[in-house]
Amino acid sequence: MSLELKNLYDNFRDSDTIKAYAKVIKEDAAQLQYRSGASPQESGTRSINIMEVCGGHTHTIMKYGILQLLPENIKFVHGPGCPVCIMPKERIDHAYVLAMQSEVILVTLGDMIKVPGSNGSLQDARSRGADVRFVYSPMDCLKIAAENPSKKLIFFAIGFETTTPMSAALLDVVIKRDIKNIFFHINHVTVPEAMGALLVDAECKIDAFLGPAHVSVISGSKIYEEFPRDYNRPVVVSGFEPVDVMHSISMIVKQFVQNRCELETEYKRAVTREGNLIAQSLIDKYFQKAQNFRWRGLGDIPKSGLELKPEFDRYNAETIYKEILPTQEINDHKLCICGDILKGKATPPECSIFGTACKPTTPIGSCMVSSEGACAAYYKYGNLI
Secondary structure, three states: OOOOHHHHOHHHHOHHHHHHHHHHHHHHHOOOEOOOOOOHHHOOEOOEEEEEEEHHHHHHHHHOOHHHHOOOOEEEEEEEEOOOOOOOHHHHHHHHHHHOOOOEEEEEEHHHOOOOOOOOOHHHHHHOOOEEEEEOOOOHHHHHHHHOOOOEEEEEEEEOOOOHHHHHHHHHHHHHHOOOOEEEEEEEEOHHHHHHHHHOOOOOOOOEEEEEHHHHHHHOHHHHOHHHHHOOOOEEEEOOOHHHHHHHHHHHHHHHHOOOOOEEEOOOOOOOOOOOHHHHHHHHHHEEEOOEEEEOOOEEEEOOEEEEOHHHHHHEHHHHOHHHOOOOOOOOOOOOOHHHHHOOOOOHHHOOOEOOOEEOOEOOOHHHOOOOOHHHHHHHHOOOO
16 A cells, blocks of 8 residues: 555544543643642642744644643743744845845745845845745755856755755755855754743743754754753653644643653654754754844844854855845834743734734734744634634
8 A cells, every 4th residue: 555645644633532632631731730839829720831832833723723622721832933933134134135136046945935024025026126036945956056057046044953954955965066156045043042042031931842843853852851951841842733732732731740840752753862863964064053143033042043164155145245235133013022922921812913914914023924923823723803
């Protein structure tokens, strides 16, 4: 019997299994009590605020009505979402400026097309004559560059740990083939540093994390070991199907009931502790930690981004075009509360511009700029407007 794609997810969308997990979670959540020594105001059944770091989890939670299946004391804090959601406007401006150069073909992943910077989006740049192209795989750059030898192709690379190996693999081919018209603008970021930045915020209301499984397929589950050890926050590395998410929530709740704080992996069908060592080696060959990366909605997070090592500056578009790239930092609209949403202080419907001035077609804040952002997921699936 041949393996079909649906065989990989059918059993993880089974309604009976989802309902069974909902029953287990409800029973366990009823046992949650504040630890001894809590203040008189913290008596009775306690709540747990679980952050799903990745927008893929947010999408599943909203699409499959998981919020409605859970007891009131199990709550979600919607995390940074996706690499598009956290891209600050000034880096979108970099892409826009590069795209408007007559000798440049700007290539990036499709999610970037509508993300607005201060001058407009890449879609706007294309409407004004720029040669902007969107690909599913960075390797498509090789064909485009070969067909346009007189042009400089700049790959505007985005992504968490999941897509970083593809950018490294493209650079590896470019160097080995001595391709002279492909360059890179690197915007890869790493998840653990953002999680840590949230936890050191005094206003943070995060009790546990759903760790994105696709990140750990590359980096291994080991990247989350610091959170139970140093921050007393459990992490469950979770798949993205509804049964995966419900199973992971159940695992988190059981940890609190049993007074444990551990790193566990739900997505064992693809995640190991060590991850993909070949991919990690390729990343380490070409990239190093940047001193700082500014996350839209969260601000500056040290060591949370990657950059090309100095020995590869000849491929670095940020170095080559340094004189024309803008440097001014641009914040979201003052009415946007994405920062509060990411810290668990607010939910999307509490924002005064949610669904009115700020919509997927006219995104203003970081949580609306991609379909995986918390506000975009609420807008599409929340039946709240």
